Amino acid sequence: MNEVRRHGPIARFFLWLWDAMNFTRRLVFNLVFFGLLLIVLTMMFGGGGLRPLSDRTTLVVAPEGRLVEQFSSDTASRALARVLGDQRGEEVQLRDLLRALDAASKDKRIERVFLRFDRLEPTGYASLRELAAAIARVRASGKQVVSFGESYMQEQYLLAAQANEVYLDPMGGLVLEGLDRYRLYYRQGLQDKLGVDVHLFKVGEYKSAAEPYVLDAASPQAKEADLFWMNDVWQRYLGDVAKARDLSADKLAAGIDTMPEGIAAAGGDLARYALQQKLVDGLKTEEQVDDLLIDRGVADADAPGGFRQVSYDTYLRHVDDGIPSADPRPQVAVVVAEGEISGGEQPPGRIGGESTAALLREARDDDNVKALVLRVDSPGGEVFASEQIRREVVALKAAGKPVVVSMGDLAASGGYWISMDADRIYADPSTITGSIGIFGVIPTFPRALEKIGVHADGVGTTRFAGAFDVTRPLDPAVGDVVQSVIEKGYRDFTHGVAQARKRSVEQIDGIARGRVWTGAQARERGLVDDFGGLQNAVDDAAKRAKLGKPDTWRVRYIEREATPFERLFAGFVQSRAGAAWLHDSSFAQGMARAVVARSVPQMSADLQFLDAAMQRTPGAPVKALAYCFCEL
Template sequence: MNQTVPPLPPPLPRRNAVAAFFIGLWDVMNFTRRLILNLLFFGLLFLLLAGLVAVAGMSAGGSKTLQDRTTLVLAPEGRLVEQFSADPVSRALSKAMGDTGSTEVQLRDFIRVIEAARDDKKVERVVLELDKLQPSGFASLREVAAALQDLRAQGKQVVAFSQSMSQSQYLLAAQADEIYLDPMGSVLLEGLGRYRQYFRTGLQDKLGVDVHLFKVGQYKSAAEPYVLDAASPQAKEADLFWMNDVWQRYLDDVAKARSLDAAQLAAGIDTLPEGIAAAGGDMAKFALQQKLVTALKTREEFDTLMTERGVADDDADGGFRNIGMSDYLAHIDARRNPVDARPQVAVVVASGEISGGDLPAGRIGGESTSALLREARDDDKVKAVVLRVDSPGGEVFASEQIRREVVALQAAGKPVVVSMGDLAASGGYWISMNADRIYADPSTITGSIGIFGMVPNVARSLDKIGVHTDGVGTTRFAGAFDITKPMDPAVGQVIQAVINKGYADFTGRVAEARNKSIEAVDEVAQGRVWSGAQAKERGLVDAFGGLKDAVADAADRAKLGKQDAYRVRYIEKPTTPFAQFVSGFAGSHAGAWMLGESGMARLMLARTMPEVDTQLRFVENAARDQGNGAPVKSLVYCFCGL
């Protein structure tokens, strides 16, 4: 039988080398894409399953049980802030990785834990370990110190231990009954200083950048580094005036807490070289001689002391029964009533620089912060509002947007009380001035009622490399604001007129809000910075007090009755369900272990951590981005932090 053999298919056309290369490259890209998608899918699936297991475990086991005779260990790590600047995912991942450099501690949480411990019969004593706390200013520290004083007044023992403390950390440690310092440690009080770099020579002489400064207020020194080589006499005069007031209060607070003499503390600083030399260069011994600490003990010796006073527990850190700050915070949160129909005093936090637009927490956006205030106005359960301000200021228009919302709240029949934190200056005062009452700590930094604008010009810089700008325009001012061309003096007149108008608006609004004449406001304005105590003497602040005092005042104005008749609610941007899931997973023991032992957290954190803004970046952005086509942007900003 004959068998027919099918014909062979024709040979494929031979690819040239270029086509073969691109086809091979495409195959590799497709394979890589599918691999990455599969890894992401299975990674997210694993996270979901692990999170469900962790949640189930937490539900089954419940929160950590608080036993009798427990020692509460307060060892906050990170910057003390009014409001978290990072989103929940970033915070949880940072914690899981042990990255303390970017962690933050909310002031409200710190105080809330201390206040809860004051009345908690199961908390026998409180241990303060403050070496990793990064304070921001003395006003917020004094609020924490006041809470610690109330704790001691209830008979709770407070003991502090440190390996080395800054003078800011020491202000809190001084509130303890006993302070123990490692024999190799130090506590050094040195006073307050404020020094900045000045760039005029580098910008103008070296680089050829001419910075044109337009301002009103002889003390408005925010932009001096760009046009001078050293601080002006007016800036030094104003800074030293409020700094001396804040420093003297610090000495008085420490002296009172430690039963010392403030003059003796000041003398110890003035004779610091002789004192340390007499102590043989031993900083710990010097601190002991100055009576800044009770005794010198190593960590092991301190833990032994706490074990003897408390309840021994071999499974606990330190060998004594204790609970940490985060666990205790979770414990008191678990006792909250999720359904609370009482009328509300809303707290809106305005923390950070003031800029236009919708900004994340930790910064103040003209639109985003205004939206939070509108939410309080539209919510029938909210009867009064406290605006907590901690800001050096920023853009004029964004500040005015927020001020208008404060006025709208008052027009709706809801009183607004401002509580100033460490800093409420310039634009920070702009958004505060219309409140029914303004509270500040005597060490708050406020005022700086002034305004400035800054325009860099790079014509000489370009000339150095042989680049020149030329062209034509249909009018005299077409292209006149181009920074690559030498500035026309007439343009300077226009800008200065805008700045003058801004200052008139600022002082005029302050005069109206504070029931003063414009002349009286101008006397305390001119861009000058004041401490809270100095501001109260000059009628810019109504009363001394912290957030608690402001809340009580707002509730009283709304006639809400005693403290248990209303609740305090923070109005903030809501957290997405995904962020809640990831932060909850990272906060679990399983999640913390997995993220801490892998590189996944570092990758995710790098993608979610917000950019850190600096004062220089703020000015740079403001100078570069005029926004909405406006050739001039007025700024109300104060470089007056410590």
């Protein structure tokens, strides 16, 4: 009978070591092999560069997705989602649209611009007005601008109205209705139905951000303040449309008041009604508009629509193709602060006390950066995180680098906190800003627990031990402590604004108390220095740094850069071969669905905000918040 030969411990060790080395060798070889394969495929099918841009080309600007200041997903995920046609969570950078339009206005190869904005999801009127101004510059350069839409929201129409000719599908619609701001209120549901008691601490009768958790309807002060700034934005909208369409703002307003009669007279035909109101120049199908562009441009049977064209993202690659990768010129850096302000490290699309401060610190430490523009689009958030960012703004100025703030759609509450110490603040007249105020909320759940037969009990070594336990009723004395903390935060805010804006605390308090203003109203009250968009802020920063003529310096965005793999993968999926393979790959489609963000309903977002407010800051009885629910 044969016996199994057993190895000794030393032999077993060397056998194990050999297997481990063999496994590692195969693993490394496979990783290198597939990496090289991906590089070869990208080089083979990446298109070999851009096709030359011919004369008499039509630039087609047809963005799809949410208009943002900064992408919130990485390069590879965006490319993958775009190839697979998954438009959920699609984003369009405002800066890209502006660059394409401004380059086209000077490019002799671009004969006309064709606009399709009916699939763009706007986020605010300040960014829309900045984009509308860029379209107006193309038109002023002498190039023809044609716009078409199957249907228009009133926000999209502000952009379309800037064209020489505006066409609407005969089965489409366009209705101007005005601005509204309605919110859900949870007091009855939370307190009466669920037994959740929400304790609100704030300073300022106009600080209405947390009202939905303690009231059943908006307070009179909230309605007064909201209607004041909304009317200002709406009147400016009517004026902008009237100017672009050579109409009267009063006539536009009258058309809204008599809309039911006008639509009835048009037989319920919304497209025909828009034509009668002179909001559009004609009713055409997409095919008819394509025929028009073929007649006016150059026919190209291989192009979509049959006319010679270039998409705005491909055109941007042409624009960027001539820019050297290593540019030794001094820089005006731009840091984007978009989204809610939270503590710690946050991804793009949100503002982190540490991550955004780190970007500002990078600009301060870089000798090539001579000035900085902070582009703010934020409703605010945590006070301490806001203060971390503000300190870096002050440190930049102390280092001799001018800081200019460019406000986007929204720079309110904490968004104003991080802006106030800049050398100069630019805003659009329709920017939403102000909301200088502080609040805190503490939900407690003892009544909710009682409903299911659960009770909290125990002991503590002092009167206040466990006083902030949400399973226990809130002691009124603890409420006094929290209110004192909130009032201190408000004093810090108003004193900081007063010092930064060179005003008295009493003057700032008179325009603070949580009240929201438009950019125009804020400028009248000294909270904003001047009107203008991002380019105005960049030019101002360069001037303050004494950088000379525009061609002697350049603009650089400081943000998370794509990794080499992300750039490589994005190039592969955008190639013809990569796009064809991925489009038919169920694996890739499932992967895309996993990486594309989904929208969150208002109720879920509001309750998530309440949950975040419950997370206590170490050493503090309540998380002080400088936040504004003031988006349209």
